[in-house]
Amino acid sequence: MTIPGITRLDAADAQAGGQERPFSKAVRAGDFVYVSGQVPTRDGEVIAGNITTQTEAVIENIREVLALAGCGMEHVVKVNAWLDDARDFSSFNAVFKKHFSAHPPARSTVQSPLMVDAKVEMDVIAYCPLES
Numbered sequence: 001m002t003i004p005g006i007t008r009l010d011a012a013d014a015q016a017g018g019q020e021r022p023f024s025k026a027v028r029a030g031d032f033v034y035v036s037g038q039v040p041t042r043d044g045e046v047i048a049g050n051i052t053t054q055t056e057a058v059i060e061n062i063r064e065v066l067a068l069a070g071c072g073m074e075h076v077v078k079v080n081a082w083l084d085d086a087r088d089f090s091s092f093n094a095v096f097k098k099h100f101s102a103h104p105p106a107r108s109t110v111q112s113p114l115m116v117d118a119k120v121e122m123d124v125i126a127y128c129p130l131e132s
Contacts, residue, residue, distance in 0.1 A: 005029065005030050006027060006028065006029050007027070007028040007069075008024040008026075008027050009024055009025055009026040009027065009028060009033075009065070009068045009069055010024065010025045010026070010065075010068055023036055024036065025065045025068065026065050026066070026068060026069055028069050028128075030130075031127055031128060031129040031130060032125060032126065032127055032128075033066065033069040033071055033075070033125070033126040033127075033128050034123075034125055035062060035065050035066065035123055035124045035125070035126070036065075036123060037080075037082075037121045037122065037123040038058050038061040038062050038065065038121065038122055038123065039058060039061075039114070039115060039118045039120070039121045040053070040054035040055075040057035040058050040061075040118060040119070040120065041057075041061070041118075042057070046115070046116065046117040046118050048117070050091070050119070051083075051085075051088035051091045051092050051095075051119045051120060052091050052094070052095055054118065054119045054120050055091075055092050055095040055096065055119075055120050056095055058120055058121070058122050059095070059096075059099050059122075062076075062122060062124055066124075066126060066128075069126070069128060070128065071126045071128035073099060073100065073103065074102070074103040075126040075127055075128040076100070076103070076105045076124045076125070076126045077105050077106065077125055077126060077127045078105055078106045078107070078124065078125040079096075079100075079105050079106070079107040079108075079122055079123075079124050080107075080108050080109075080122065080123050080124075081096075081107065081108070081109040081110075081120065081121070081122045082109075082110055082111070082112045082114060082120065082121045082122070083109065083110070083111050083112075083119065083120055084111070084112070084113060084114045084118065084119045084120070085111070085119065086111040088119060088120070089109065092109075092120060105124070
């Protein structure tokens with residue numbers, strides 16, 4: 001079913017073992033792009049490492065998904081972040097600042113148990129007007 005003004009951008013990558021996941025990497029609704037939660041994975045496996053390494057991987061995943069919609073980090077207006085351990089907040093914030101200081105979005109950050117071995121998850125909303 002196609003809905004005018006809504007574009008689903010690429011299916012989510014398969015999990016380890018090839019299991020398909022039933023959601024889009026992102027959905028464009030008019031001038032807004034909603035990026036699904038990104039965790040620090042490559043080829044369906046969580047990247048080993050500390051919160052700094054994993055946050056860098058999540059942000060790289062976000063960049064790749066935004067590019068599918070023709071957007072960049074400067075278009076991000078809202079970030080939701082989940083940390084597995086609240087003690088990681090300062091290190092997470094340092095990486096976040098490095099990537100968002102030029103165009104700081106609104107942000108919420110909470111602690112929540114995450115999938116196995118993931119220390120961070122982030123989703124974003126971007127405002128990226130379609131070309132006329």
